[in-house]
Amino acid sequence: MTFWLHVHMSVDPRTPCLVGVAQHTVRDQPGPEPLDLWELAARRAEADAGAPGLLERLDSIQVVYTESWQYDDPVGRLAERLKAEPRHRVYSMVSGTAPQTLLGAAAAAIAAGEMDAALIAGAEALATRRALRRAGEYPAWSHRADPRRPYGWERPPHPAELAHGLVLPVHTYPIMETARRAAAGEGIEEEMRDRGRMMAPMTGVAAANPHAWQRTVRTPEELVTPAPDNRFVGWPYTRRTVALAEVDQAAAVIMVSAGLADRLGIAPERRIHLRGWAYAEDTWEVAARPVLGASPAMEAAARHALARAGTGLDDIGALDLYSCFAVALRAACAATGIDPLDPRGLTVTGGLPYAGAPVSVYVLHSTAAMAERLRAEPGPGPSHGLVTGVGMHLTKHTYAIWSTEPGGGAGLAGLRDAAAPVHTAEPVPITVTHEGTATVAGYTVAHGRDGAAEHGILVVDLPDGSRAHAHVRHPGLIAEAENAELVGREVHLTPDAQVNVATW
DSSP: OHHHHHHHHTOOTTOEEEEEEEEEEOOSSSOOOHHHHHHHHHHHHHHHHTOTTTGGGOSEEEEOOOSSOOBSSHHHHHHHHHTOOOSEEEEOOSOTTHHHHHHHHHHHHHHTTSOSEEEEEEEEEHHHHHHHHHTTOOOOOSSBOSSOOOOOOSSOOOHHHHHTTTTSHHHHHHHHHHHHHHHHTOOHHHHHHHHHHHHHHHHHHHHTOTTOSOOOOOOHHHHHSOBTTBOEEEETEEGGGSOOOOOEEEEEEEEEEHHHHHHHTOOGGGOEEEEEEEEEEOOSSGGGOSSTTOOHHHHHHHHHHHHHHTOOGGGEEEEEOOOSSHHHHHHHHHHHTOOTTOTTOSOSSOOTTTTOOOGGGHHHHHHHHHHHHHHTOOOSSOOEEEEEEEETTTTEEEEEEEESSOOOHHHHHHHHHTTSOSOOOOOOOBOSOOOEEEEEEEEEEEEOTTSOEEEEEEEEEOTTSOEEEEEEOOHHHHHHHTTSOOTTOEEEEEEETTEEEEEO
């Protein structure tokens, strides 16, 4: 108690801190609509803060984009439910980094004295959507947007990506994985074995997490071995090693100034502080990445977040690395200097393939879980946790250091500086169609819902230094792609309308 009293007395009243967190998982479908889930999570976060009436005095309500339903006024509808009248309202774009960018912006505003209390909430009900679809029904949910708004991405795919069907993450991330694998000198079987070893411990964390969607402990072999219930989605990835998006889950966090927390009587040991965070970007198009299987932006974000927090990696007691796909985990480990088998574990939730991946909302869950973890481990000194986010196709990156101890005045200044990207890369030019030779830089094989291979998708280097996309259509060549290393192989491209067809 002496430690907490000392810290409490020295805190700048503008210091932002998490005081309320909540998670909720709906296991019986059909379940509630997202608006109901936002409200439920918000009220539970208020209860967690132990400050009745906190929701009604919010300065800001921010909602993470939901895929499940288009509301006419998402933030306004939630404000009505909560009987709040916030002057600041935000509905995010689609991105796995959205929760942390909202949290970071709220922290900066609190540190600047522009607000005292912010709620960030998010939810998906895609499991209910699936259940209704299978029953031949459509959701009868409230306040539907009319007309429908455009999809919530910040920028549309490149025309060449659209032409080649390279839009889904289950295809883009495997392409980056094969490029990484080849650069590391790993064989196909070695990559799969190591992926299973890296991800199997996550299933144990999920099994112990009451909010996790899948709570079954799996062996490495069960995760990576293809089977009728574990088909390839985008080779070499099986279903059990990719993000699980069709879930009904919600989360919410409440951030306030230390001054307001004092006035509300929120105990110092309930407060979790954002010591430092950073945002960085790689190129938006996968084919435009100078290094197809790595992320210099992740390295920059990790370095800046740790520096702003005034901590080192050895000071971090708990980790949650964004785990939508194995290459995202591996890139984060490489960028941050973490062993994929680190004894601290790579997740406090179980990760997106097992705890659940409610599209753009996951980092709210990992942040709430990290806050609970840090609260449970107060000691004579501070406890620190690292939470990361990834957006789009390994494009956008957030690193956040949370702590039981505030960072002080320098930390407040760092929060205000963190929103600007700390890394951007000069993109490789993309050629839409090409006739002639090319060299494979990365590839995948798309599989259908029946598990059958459908076609190969390549990213190739062209002689002029640009990159292009291509399809592999011949069944024999598709089969060969899954059994032999294609990266570095010379292929021949022949345009077919806007699609390049590869042969060798």
